[in-house]
Amino acid sequence: MSVKLVILGLLMEGEKHPYEIQQIVNERHMKHYIKLAAGSLYYAFEQLEKQGYVEVVDVVRDSNRPDKTIYRITEKGKQHFEQLLLEQLQKHEHIHRSIYAGLSFAAYADEEKVSAVLKQRLHETKQQLEKLKLIFEQKRENEYVTKLYVLKGVIMHLETEVEWLQQLINIANNKKLKEKGGGLWQ
Structure with missing residues (x-):
């Protein structure tokens, strides 16, 4: 912005x-x-x-x-x-996130270490999510709808990220970071 x-x-x-x-x-x-x-x-x-x-x-x-x-x-x-x-x-923006660059090469790293880092990130994301949900509830009655929808959008993105990180952790824990193909989507 x-x-x-x-x-x-x-x-x-x-x-x-x-x-x-x-x-x-x-x-x-x-x-x-x-x-x-x-x-x-x-x-x-x-x-x-x-x-x-x-x-x-x-x-x-x-x-x-x-x-x-x-x-x-x-x-x-x-x-x-x-x-x-x-x-x-x-504006239509590209999604630039540092985690994407790291994940592009995660198949070459130790899966336990990757899992540990992802678990830490999941913990931090959940904390941020809970904080923003609390802020949303505090502001819900006295804030412009558009501002609330900004918060709601960020909350929805974080909820999706939590689910996504949990899936990545499962993949790392199951030693599947090095697998190829779309079998993970089934």
């Missing part, structure tokens, strides 16, 4: 400074589906301001802390936000 879309979307909710945007991403657990580095966030704000999509409304000065620049979205920014949103909804 575009950093600019995240910024403009959160500014649609009201004026904010970059650090506040970063905090909201963390508080809303958006990190599960959005990669947002602090450096790229500040750079994106600069670019958005140069392009006229956001404007500075205040600079809060505190002698003990760095200045906080507060931004708001402009009318031009609202139009750009909608354009970015619609483009994002239309």
Whole structure:
């Protein structure tokens, strides 16, 4: 997801400074589906301001802390936000996951070691799944349906991953990582 879309979307909710945007991403657990580095966030704000999509409304000065620049979205920014949103909804992305690269060569590794790593990943995935289910239930009554569906989509993907990992662990435990053919699908 575009950093600019995240910024403009959160500014649609009201004026904010970059650090506040970063905090909201963390508080809303958006990190599960959005990669947002602090450096790229500040750079994106600069670019958005140069392009006229956001404007500075205040600079809060505190002698003990760095200045906080507060931004708001402009009318031009609202139009750009909608354009970015619609483009994002239309994107078809390739599925790039590090586990796929590793599994491509798992037949050449020790099956017990592969199984152990997959078990650890399964445990972590189940923990993440339970955490997101809890967040979903907490937000269920007071959140926009679209935001709930983002969480629901992530939950559904994780549920599928849990099942998939369990199957992989069974294959590794049964010493079948080196087998060829589609017999495993029957």
